[in-house]
Amino acid sequence: MLILLVLLVLASSLVAPFARAQTGVTTISVPGTPQTLAYDSGKGEIFVLDLGPRGSVVSDTTNEVVANLTVPAGSSPEGAVYDSGKGEIFVADSGNAAVSVISDTTNKVVANVGVGGTPDGVAYDSAKGEVFVANGLDDTLSVISDSTNTVVATVTLPTGSSPEGIAYDPAKGEVFVADNGGDNVSVVSDTTNEVIANVVLTGTPTGIVYDSGKGEIFVNNYGEGFSVISDTNNAVVANGVLPAGGSVGVIAYDPAKGDVIVGNYMSNTISVASDSSNTVVANVTVGNAPYDVAYDSGRGEVFVANSGGSSLSVVPDAVLSSTSSSTSTTSTLLSSTSFTTAALSSSSTATSAASESSTTTQTSSTGSTVGSVPEFPYQLLTAAFFTVLLAVAYLLVRHRTPFSRSGMAQHASPD
Numbered sequence: 001m002l003i004l005l006v007l008l009v010l011a012s013s014l015v016a017p018f019a020r021a022q023t024g025v026t027t028i029s030v031p032g033t034p035q036t037l038a039y040d041s042g043k044g045e046i047f048v049l050d051l052g053p054r055g056s057v058v059s060d061t062t063n064e065v066v067a068n069l070t071v072p073a074g075s076s077p078e079g080a081v082y083d084s085g086k087g088e089i090f091v092a093d094s095g096n097a098a099v100s101v102i103s104d105t106t107n108k109v110v111a112n113v114g115v116g117g118t119p120d121g122v123a124y125d126s127a128k129g130e131v132f133v134a135n136g137l138d139d140t141l142s143v144i145s146d147s148t149n150t151v152v153a154t155v156t157l158p159t160g161s162s163p164e165g166i167a168y169d170p171a172k173g174e175v176f177v178a179d180n181g182g183d184n185v186s187v188v189s190d191t192t193n194e195v196i197a198n199v200v201l202t203g204t205p206t207g208i209v210y211d212s213g214k215g216e217i218f219v220n221n222y223g224e225g226f227s228v229i230s231d232t233n234n235a236v237v238a239n240g241v242l243p244a245g246g247s248v249g250v251i252a253y254d255p256a257k258g259d260v261i262v263g264n265y266m267s268n269t270i271s272v273a274s275d276s277s278n279t280v281v282a283n284v285t286v287g288n289a290p291y292d293v294a295y296d297s298g299r300g301e302v303f304v305a306n307s308g309g310s311s312l313s314v315v316p317d318a319v320l321s322s323t324s325s326s327t328s329t330t331s332t333l334l335s336s337t338s339f340t341t342a343a344l345s346s347s348s349t350a351t352s353a354a355s356e357s358s359t360t361t362q363t364s365s366t367g368s369t370v371g372s373v374p375e376f377p378y379q380l381l382t383a384a385f386f387t388v389l390l391a392v393a394y395l396l397v398r399h400r401t402p403f404s405r406s407g408m409a410q411h412a413s414p415d
Contacts, residue, residue, distance in 0.1 A: 024315075024316055025284065025285070025286065025314065025319060027287060027312070028058060028063050028065075028311060028312040028314065029310060030056050030058065030312055031050070031054060031065070031310065032052045032054055032055075032310060033050045033052070033307050033308075033310065034049075034292075034306065034307055034311070035049060035050050035051055035077060035291050035292060035307050036048075036079060036080045036291075037049075037294040037305050038082050038091075038294060039294045040082045040089065041084060041298060042084060044299075045057050046294060046296065046303050046312070047080060047102065047104075048305065048312065049071070050307075053071045053074065053076070053077070054069060054070065054071065055069030055077075056069060058312065060296050060298065060301065067107045069102065069107055071100055071102075072096055072100060074095045074096050075091075075096060076093060077092065077093060078092045078093075078094045078121070079091070079119075079120055079121040079122040079134075079166075080092070081124045082124065083146050084124070085129055086129075086146045087104045088101050088104065089101070090102075090124070090131045090146075091122075092115075092121065092134075093112075093119065094120060097117055098113060098115060099113045099115055099122070099142075099144060101113065101149055113149055113150065113151065115133050115135055116133075116137065116140045117135055118135060118138075119134065119135050119136070119142070120136045120166075121134040121208075122166065123167055123175060124168060125168050125170075125175070126168075127170060127190065128190050129145065130143050130145055130190070131144040132144075132155075132188075134163035134164060134166045136162050139156070139160065139163065140155060140156055140163075141175070141177065143155065153193045156195075157177065157179065157195060158179065158182055158186065158195070158198065161179035161180075162181030163177045163179055165177075165178035165205065165208035165251070168210060169210050169217070169231050170210075171212070172231050173190050173191060174231070175187075176188075176208055176217045176229070178208040178219055180206055180222075183202075183205070184199055184201055185219060199234055199236060200236075201221060201227050202239060203222065203227070204222045205219045205221055205227075206221070207219070207251035208251065209251045209252060210253065211258075211260065213255060214258070214275050215230065215231050215232065217231060218253070220262055225239060225240050225241045225242050226251075227239050228240070228275075240279055241280070242264070242271055242273075244267070250262070250263040250292045251263075252294055252295045252302065254295050256300050257317055258274065258276060259273065259274055259275065259281075260272075261302050262293070263286075263290040263292065263293045263304060264290065268287065268290065269284060269285050269290070272320050284320065286304045287304065287309040287311045287312075287313045288306050288311075289306060289307045290305065300316060300317040300318075301315060301316050301317065302315040
């Protein structure tokens with residue numbers, strides 16, 4: 001038995017360094033089914049909307065729920081954005097064809113603004129003091145003044161656009177709209193409230209975000225990777241591969257790292273894409289069914305809404321950096337016109353290894369901390385070594401047992 005214990009300790013000491021990799025992802029319990037997030041830079045809070053209909057407010061200092069929200073009956077929140085000029089959160093309520101305006105002072109709804117059918121993405125135009133709302137059913141955008149909380153303009157998009165995600169480009173004074181039904185992105189001027197360009201994509205756009213560091217727009221093409229659009233010429237300059245895992249289109253930009261964060265609904269991960277290489281440099285395990293992501297610039301953290309687990313995952317920039325430095329690239333930069341089968345196969349294989357890696361859990365004062373074991377080959381090699389040691393220990397014990405029992409029998413015999 002002494003030999004067995006020694007071997008077990010030896011095996012544990014070899015495996016432990018690998019198991020401690022990628023730690024620091026905190027889990028926060030929230031009520032209901034979190035679906036939509038908005039970061040309030042003025043308060044240092046995350047507004048969480050779910051399908052209750054209800055919501056909650058989380059402090060990014062304590063990582064605790066500090067208030068509960070009451071939203072109109074029948075609400076189905078799709079998109080939310082923080083208006084820094086007014087200290088308000090604008091929430092697209094597809095269930096009521098309206099936008100709810102929530103004060104971050106009272107945490108109460110102060111206005112409901114009727115818009116087009118099935119409102120989805122929302123974007124705040126800081127230069128104009130306006131909020132743009134994508135109406136998926138009507139192929140339109142509603143433009144809301146944050147001074148009067150009324151619709152001041154309606155932008156007509158190409159027929160069949162079914163707009164979903166939307167992003168504001170302050171450098172150009174333009175709004176980029178992901179036309180889910182038309183496989184393109186519409187570019188709208190906030191001066192004329194008219195479409196001034198259409199960018200054709202190779203996939204079906206859902207989520208979209210503005211990259212202030214590069215002057216580019218990242219577009220998540222549902223199940224088909226992502227596209228990068230230059231706001232200088234409104235043309236696609238790169239396409240990239242995302243891991244298989246049911247990305248639902250949620251996407252956020254991390255200006256501190258120059259990274260774009262994408263939630264993968266089916267694989268319970270987020271992917272980190274570098275805006276320098278336009279490739280995925282890391283995949284981080286989060287909670288169950290991540291549906292929305294928001295970047296907290298005050299804390300340098302990514303908040304993830306886990307719709308299947310009544311929780312939020314908080315991923316610090318440090319975790320994204322350590323993960324990207326310890327894992328191999330799982331995405332390949334492709335031409336702006338097509339994806340290759342080989343590249344897709346390679347990305348899928350690498351992601352499969354990442355999603356199957358085991359996790360370790362620790363407890364912190366603010367929630368549970370999750371860490372993933374590194375990808376192949378380390379986890380397979382260490383598991384194989386551990387198995388061999390156990391087998392050797394077992395054989396040694398079996399080999400010694402008959403002699404021990406024989407000796408005991410001889411000592412016990414009367415002769």
